[in-house]
Structure formats: structure tokens, C-alpha cells
Amino acid sequence: MNRKTLVLPAVVGLLAPVLAACGGADSGSGGGDAIVVGTTDRFTATKAAPAPLDPAYAYDVGTWNILRQTVQTLMIVPKGDGDPVPEAAQSCGFTDSGNERYACKLRDGLKFANGDAITAADVKFSIDRARAIKADTGVFALLSTIDTVETQGDNEVIFHLKTADATFPSKLSTPVAGIVNPDDYEKNKLREGFEVDGSGPYTLKAETDGDAITKAVFTKNPNYKGTLKVNNDEVDMVSYDDADAMDTALEKGDIDLMTRTMSPEQIKKLSDAAADSDIDLVELAxxxxxxxxxxxxxxxxxxxxxxxxxxxxxxxxxxxxxxxxxxxxxxxxxxxxxxxxxxxxxxxxxxxxxxxxxxxxxxxxxxxxxxxxxxxxxxxxxxxxxxxxxxxxxxxxxxxxxxxxxxxxxxxxxxxxxxxxxxxxxxxxxxxxxxxxxxxxxxxxxxxxxxxxxxxxxxxxxxxxxxxxxxxxxxxxxxxxxxxxxxxxxxxxxxxxxxxxKQYVAANTDITGTAYALNSSATLQLWELGRGVSN
Missing domain, CATH: 3.10.105.10 (Dipeptide-binding Protein; Domain 3)
Structure with a gap:
């Protein structure tokens, strides 16, 4: 099978991927068959770590990439990277000269995927919960500069910080600051297993074998309100035991795209192949x-x-x-x-x-x-x-x-x-x-x-x-x-x-949006993927 390599140059702070071949244009649309993504990330719920997908616990790139699809945050890193922008929030900003008071107003009509309305109290609950549980992963430390969280009415949240923190808006874009439904998450206890309930662009259904996820099915959330344009109705993420098995699945057409983690040998093989191809290897910052x-x-x-x-x-x-x-x-x-x-x-x-x-x-x-x-x-x-x-x-x-x-x-x-x-x-x-x-x-x-x-x-x-x-x-x-x-x-x-x-994605040429499939922090942005016409 022939392949070609697409290199996407970037500068941190203003990442602007450029795609000069098929597979990366934003021409995809919703509908059609589910896009199937392969990964070697493994998601397990064990006695030592029974709550891998709880935002108050998760702190590795694999589990965060599930949460970023399903749990909404006040802020988000925009397409192409750069400074964070409001997501579940309508607006956010420091309200004092010392960068110690940060206020956010929620978007109108925010709902969890199950239809429940989201209020400022839910935001406060979610963030206070992560801070109080203090999971041994240490993820709560991202919120360590918070002193207190205050609400004003149903749509305003105010963070009073212990000390100035110019990085705080970025921290509010991470899954530990994700908004969860108090009806589904206990205040002082982690949620075990693989269920996730949020207000992100997708809902999750986990197919399992024993204590491990074999397939994560992401379905477009009809109640989602935010900045993201979702270019598909469903993405299935399949876990493989190793990179060779994942590569074989792409060769056979069982998956449409593979990402973390390919071997150096695979990447070299893909890169060295001829230009007339039906698989694109995309190199990202x-x-x-x-x-x-x-x-x-x-x-x-x-x-x-x-x-x-x-x-x-x-x-x-x-x-x-x-x-x-x-x-x-x-x-x-x-x-x-x-x-x-x-x-x-x-x-x-x-x-x-x-x-x-x-x-x-x-x-x-x-x-x-x-x-x-x-x-x-x-x-x-x-x-x-x-x-x-x-x-x-x-x-x-x-x-x-x-x-x-x-x-x-x-x-x-x-x-x-x-x-x-x-x-x-x-x-x-x-x-x-x-x-x-x-x-x-x-x-x-x-x-x-x-x-x-x-x-x-x-x-x-x-x-x-x-x-x-x-x-x-x-x-x-x-x-x-x-x-x-x-x-x-x-x-x-x-x-x-x-x-x-560096980061790499290999995808069928009819998959669009691959230029933005991963950002510089290795965030998997499944909403960018669509199906188009192969060149």
C-alpha cells in the first residue's frame, strides 16, 4: 500500500497547520458510517485504580482524551492552539489588577447530555469536588491556586485565588476542571468504572472485556452548546494491544485512522512510501x-x-x-x-x-x-x-x-x-x-x-x-x-x-480534518474528523 507524508509546521502559541494534500481539508460533514480510530492506549479499571475516567482522578493523555470529548470545561484551547477561549463560559476574565479574581459567565441554555440544566452551582460542585478528593494522581494540584469558588446567581462563577496565576485560564481548560452532574458524581467519592456524564460534544458508551475498554463509542451530543463544530455523528475508538496490530487494522480497512502510538519503524515506512497513495501520514507539532x-x-x-x-x-x-x-x-x-x-x-x-x-x-x-x-x-x-x-x-x-x-x-x-x-x-x-x-x-x-x-x-x-x-x-x-x-x-x-x-496520524485519504486531529498538547480532537471525497 502506498502512502504519503504531510508535514504540518507550527509555532507554539500560534499553531497553524497547513495541509497541501487530501485528508486534511475541512470538507467533512456529519452522517455516514462511524469513523473508527485506532489507539494503543489501554483503559482499565483495577483495584488500584478503579475510577480511570473520573475527572477528579484521571491524569494521563489517554484518559484525558476520552474526557475531552465528553466533559465540557469553562475554557478551551482553540483550533490551531493559542490562548484559551471561553467554551462552557460565555465570557471569562480577571477582574482585578493583581490577577487574583477570575470571573466566568456561563452560556445561556447549557445542559448536560441527559437534558439537565447546568448552573453555576454545578461548576462550583465539580471543581470543589476535585480539590477535596485529592486523588493520588495529583491532578488536583492544577487547581491549587484556588482559594474559594463563589457563585452569583445561576450563571456566574467567581474564583478567588490564593496568589496571582496568569496560567489559571489554561488550567480551566483541562479535564480536572470539567463540569459534571452532581446527580451522577458523589461529592467525596470517585466514580468507579467507565461511565462519564457531562456536557461535551459527545456522549460515551464503553464496550468492555473484563476490566478493560475494547471500544469507546462517541456519539454526537444533541444537547451540546459550545464553540466546537462537530463534523461527524459518531467516532469509535478501538484499543489495540500493540502498534503492529493497529497498523494491520488500518491496512485491512478495519479502522480509518491511527494515532498513539505508532512505532518509529512504522512511521519511517509510511514516510518513505510513494506519493500516490490512499493513506496519508500526517506529521504534527x-x-x-x-x-x-x-x-x-x-x-x-x-x-x-x-x-x-x-x-x-x-x-x-x-x-x-x-x-x-x-x-x-x-x-x-x-x-x-x-x-x-x-x-x-x-x-x-x-x-x-x-x-x-x-x-x-x-x-x-x-x-x-x-x-x-x-x-x-x-x-x-x-x-x-x-x-x-x-x-x-x-x-x-x-x-x-x-x-x-x-x-x-x-x-x-x-x-x-x-x-x-x-x-x-x-x-x-x-x-x-x-x-x-x-x-x-x-x-x-x-x-x-x-x-x-x-x-x-x-x-x-x-x-x-x-x-x-x-x-x-x-x-x-x-x-x-x-x-x-x-x-x-x-x-x-x-x-x-x-x-x-513529534506527533503523527495515519489516515485514509477520505478522512478530513486530520490537520487538527491532535493539538500540540496531544489532545485528540475527534470533532474535527469527517468524511470527504478522496483525491
Whole structure:
């Protein structure tokens, strides 16, 4: 089967995809057969994580991509990215000079999918609920700058913040701030299972096998009122065990589009194929990062010099070239290179990989070598290349003679709870930003109630630099504080950034809207997809 590649250039803050071939025009329309989307994301309800789709709990790209279709938020990132705009709200804005009072007026006639009217009290209930439950995923921390939520009448919500937060409108666009029906969600308890009731563009019916979703059926919500134009009546999202099975399904015509997560080999094959094709490979801007995280209380990595020595030995360029090729690039900070506020903090401190420098760090700290440790990774969440990536990291560290490393892969539904419980000393993770701001690549890992449940704390970051950066509505002006945070991270190494990657979608040429199927934060925008006439 022949294929062609469509590259969509972008600049963070104003992403403007350009599609010069079939498969991306906004010519789709509702009706017709359901559009079927393949994914390797797995959605499971386990004893350790029984409420994967509750907005007060969910905090990974897969579950958020279900919630973004079904649960409406006051604000939303617009088509093509940029600053958030009102969605369930008619208008929102700071009402004081200090950016500490934020008021929203709801759209007229808002309803949940079941027809119940939405009021300001429902918004308050939803956000207060997430803050009160404080799920162990740490997602509630996105709302940590809220002091109180006030309602005025049925259609106005006022957020009183503890401190200035220029990123607050973006936080109101995330699923943790999604509006849920108090009739379906208990105030102080997570909703277990796979039911979701909201006011978003779709309703959800989950088809399951045991404790896992096999197919998520999204049906257009007739009661939806918001800014989105829904270009289809139904989208079915099917979960596959691996990228090869998903690719086979596309080849056979069982699915119309595949996205997360394709292997580097698949992407290269699609990209190298001839131009006369009936499948388009679309390359989109992305802000995904991968990193190693440390449990800084674990004896083997508690001494900073061990973490610094790893940072000094690991060769990111070799890692990228051998595993991901042109689909990724080396990353020397938690903040991607294309985001305002980025600095190459790790390169500035460690420069090129050096065994000699790493050995000196360990010797000065009286660390006996080789340091024996295990690198833990998830086998089924970040794509099939993860195993190869960790085998190469193991080789780099062991070849230095300073480390004795083993690697261990674990399925995500076991890996994620174990990580939050602190069972791993060193482990690999990925991050898809909640919104494209440097704050969201730093605060979730370094602030109070961080998403990793990491024991690492730095009072200067928490009490001074993060609040200082959030006071700046002009994000360029926040650069000094953001740079200082990144420099501290490079010195303390609670997290070791590795690479940042691109995003890809492969779709039949009669599927329209693929240029906007994913935004830069990896948000799946199913409403953009339609069926058109193949070129």
C-alpha cells in the first residue's frame, strides 16, 4: 500500500497547520458510517485504580482524551492552539489588577447530555469536588491556586485565588476542571468504572472485556452548546494491544485512522512510501517529552552525585538517533526547546557526555562503583520503542564502568500505581502538557502535591520561583524565574530529561480534518474528523 507524508509546521502559541494534500481539508460533514480510530492506549479499571475516567482522578493523555470529548470545561484551547477561549463560559476574565479574581459567565441554555440544566452551582460542585478528593494522581494540584469558588446567581462563577496565576485560564481548560452532574458524581467519592456524564460534544458508551475498554463509542451530543463544530455523528475508538496490530487494522480497512502510538519503524515506512497513495501520514507539532525520574529517598540514588553522574554519562544524541531518528530530538531541560522560557540547563551544566567527569563526581562523594540500580519502564503506554530506548540507556551507563544497570518493564496498569507508591528508585516517564506553557513542564513535577508523588522538594522553587513566574501575564517576562528553576533542576537532578518528540496520524485519504486531529498538547480532537471525497 502506498502512502504519503504531510508535514504540518507550527509555532507554539500560534499553531497553524497547513495541509497541501487530501485528508486534511475541512470538507467533512456529519452522517455516514462511524469513523473508527485506532489507539494503543489501554483503559482499565483495577483495584488500584478503579475510577480511570473520573475527572477528579484521571491524569494521563489517554484518559484525558476520552474526557475531552465528553466533559465540557469553562475554557478551551482553540483550533490551531493559542490562548484559551471561553467554551462552557460565555465570557471569562480577571477582574482585578493583581490577577487574583477570575470571573466566568456561563452560556445561556447549557445542559448536560441527559437534558439537565447546568448552573453555576454545578461548576462550583465539580471543581470543589476535585480539590477535596485529592486523588493520588495529583491532578488536583492544577487547581491549587484556588482559594474559594463563589457563585452569583445561576450563571456566574467567581474564583478567588490564593496568589496571582496568569496560567489559571489554561488550567480551566483541562479535564480536572470539567463540569459534571452532581446527580451522577458523589461529592467525596470517585466514580468507579467507565461511565462519564457531562456536557461535551459527545456522549460515551464503553464496550468492555473484563476490566478493560475494547471500544469507546462517541456519539454526537444533541444537547451540546459550545464553540466546537462537530463534523461527524459518531467516532469509535478501538484499543489495540500493540502498534503492529493497529497498523494491520488500518491496512485491512478495519479502522480509518491511527494515532498513539505508532512505532518509529512504522512511521519511517509510511514516510518513505510513494506519493500516490490512499493513506496519508500526517506529521504534527508536538510537545511530548520523555525523562527519567528519581525517588530521591531511595538509598541507591539519594546522593545527588549519583544522579548527576547519570546526567553526565547519558548520550541523548545517540539515544535519539539510534531509537527514534528524525522523529525526536535531544532535550536538555524539562521545558521543550520550542516553548517560551526554555533554557538548555542540562547542557550548560554537563556539556557533552563524559565518563571522566562522571567518575570525578562519584569519587568526590565517596560513592563506591559500580553503582547497582534498576531502570523501570512501562511496556505498553509510551510506544513499542520504549524497550529499545531503555536497553540503550542501560548500555550507555554500563559501558561507563560506573554503573551496573538492569532494566525492568511493567504494564501501565501496574506500573503507574507502583510509581506513585515510591516503589521504583529510577523510572522512565513521558509528559504531554496540560497546556503549552513552561509552567506546565515544571510545576507538576516540582510544586507541592506533584504528579509523581516525588519526595524531592526545593523551597526556593515552591515558595518563590513558581509564584513569581505566575505573576507575569507576559510569559516572556517570566523567563528569569523559569531559567532559575531549570538551573536548580539541572544541579539537583530529581528528573533527567531525555528527548522531545513529534506527533503523527495515519489516515485514509477520505478522512478530513486530520490537520487538527491532535493539538500540540496531544489532545485528540475527534470533532474535527469527517468524511470527504478522496483525491
Amino acid at each position: 508536538g510537545l511530548e517529552i520523555r525523562y527519567l525520574a528519581f525517588n530521591t529517598d531511595a538509598p541507591v540514588v539519594k546522593t545527588k552525585a549519583v544522579r548527576q553522574a547519570m546526567a553526565q554519562v547519558i548520550n541523548r544524541n545517540e539515544l535519539v538517533s539510534q531509537v527514534y531518528g528524525s522523529q525526536a530530538e535531544a532535550l536538555y531541560s524539562l521545558v521543550p526547546a520550542s516553548v517560551t522560557g526554555h533554557s538548555n540547563a542540562f547542557f550548560n551544566k554537563y556539556s557533552d557526555p563524559s565518563v571522566t567527569k562522571a567518575k570525578a563526581l562519584l569519587t568526590e562523594a565517596n560513592i563506591t562503583t559500580p553503582v547497582k540500580l534498576t531502570l523501570n519502564y512501562t511496556t505498553d503506554h509510551y510506544g513499542p520503542a520504549t524497550k529499545q530506548e531503555f536497553e540503550l540507556l542501560k548500555k550507555q551507563l554500563n559501558d561507563s564502568g560506573l554503573f551496573d544497570v538492569t532494566v525492568k518493564g511493567t504494564a501501565w496498569d501496574t506500573f503507574a500505581p507502583a510509581e506513585r507508591k515510591g516503589e521504583y528508585a529510577v523510572y522512565g516517564m513521558g509528559w504531554f502538557p496540560d497546556f503549552p506553557d513552561a509552567d506546565n513542564f515544571l510545576a507538576p513535577f516540582l510544586d507541592k502535591d506533584n504528579t509523581l508523588n516525588s519526595p524531592y522538594t526545593n523551597s526556593e522553587i515552591i515558595n518563590k520561583l513558581i509564584p513569581q513566574s505566575r505573576r507575569e501575564a507576559d510569559r516572556i517576562s517570566a523567563g528569569k524565574s523559569l531559567t532559575e528553576i531549570q538551573d536548580i533542576v539541572a544541579d539537583d537532578v530529581p528528573i533527567l530529561p531525555l528527548w522531545q518528540g
